[in-house]
Amino acid sequence: MNKGFTYWLRWLAVLPGAVLASVIALIPLHFILYRTLSNFVEPYPELPERLLTPFAVCLGFVWSGARIAPGYKFETATVLFGLIMIPLGGFVFLSLFGERWMGQQLSVKGYGAAPALGFVGGLVAVYLIKRDQHKMSQAV
Numbered sequence: 001m002n003k004g005f006t007y008w009l010r011w012l013a014v015l016p017g018a019v020l021a022s023v024i025a026l027i028p029l030h031f032i033l034y035r036t037l038s039n040f041v042e043p044y045p046e047l048p049e050r051l052l053t054p055f056a057v058c059l060g061f062v063w064s065g066a067r068i069a070p071g072y073k074f075e076t077a078t079v080l081f082g083l084i085m086i087p088l089g090g091f092v093f094l095s096l097f098g099e100r101w102m103g104q105q106l107s108v109k110g111y112g113a114a115p116a117l118g119f120v121g122g123l124v125a126v127y128l129i130k131r132d133q134h135k136m137s138q139a140v
Contacts, residue, residue, distance in 0.1 A: 006070075007070050010068055010069065010070040011069065011070065013068055014065050014068050014069050014076065014080075015065065017064060017065060017068045018060075018061045018062070018064050018065030018068070018080060019061065021060045021061065021063075021064030021065070022056075022057045022058075022060040022061035022064070023057075024060070025056040025057060025059065025060030026053060026056060026057065029049065029052060029053065029056045030049060033048055033049050033052070047109065047110060050109055050110070050114060051109070051110050051113050051114050051117060052117065053114070054088065054114045054115060054117055054118030054121065055117040055118060055120060055121035056121065057084075057118065057121070058081075058084050058088070058118045058119070058121035058122040058125065059121035059122070059124055059125045060125075061080060061084050061122075061125075062077050062080045062081050062084060062121075062122050062125035062126060062129075063077070063125035063128055063129065065077070065080040066080060066125070066129045067129075073129050073132075073133055074126075074129055074130050074133050077125060077126045077129040077130075078126060081122045081123070081125070081126050084118075084122055085119070085122065088115055088118050088119065091106065091115065092108065092112070092115050094106050095107055095108045096108075
């Protein structure tokens, strides 16, 4: 079966597109939290944004990367989930042993809720891709 140029170009764009989407996901997160919380709390609390950032990054990375892929979307989502869990797990491992990163002590704020929310964000993205794939198979 002969695949076209756009097919291979989309496969090449999966990882860069996923990284770009995970960074872009932080913009609406910041604006929504800032506009909502600054009306009630002064000064703006950083903890909600710090806790929800891993969720948004993992969700954006896995979901958008799988959506960019021209085929095998669930398998791509699973691989991207594994790829995003490597640095997340490394951060948790290093912070548990009190290591330093760029001159600062690593610590898990909010009793480890941020890495847990990152894990949940990745799982939600895999679930959404699986659900969409199931809906597409039902429609055919």
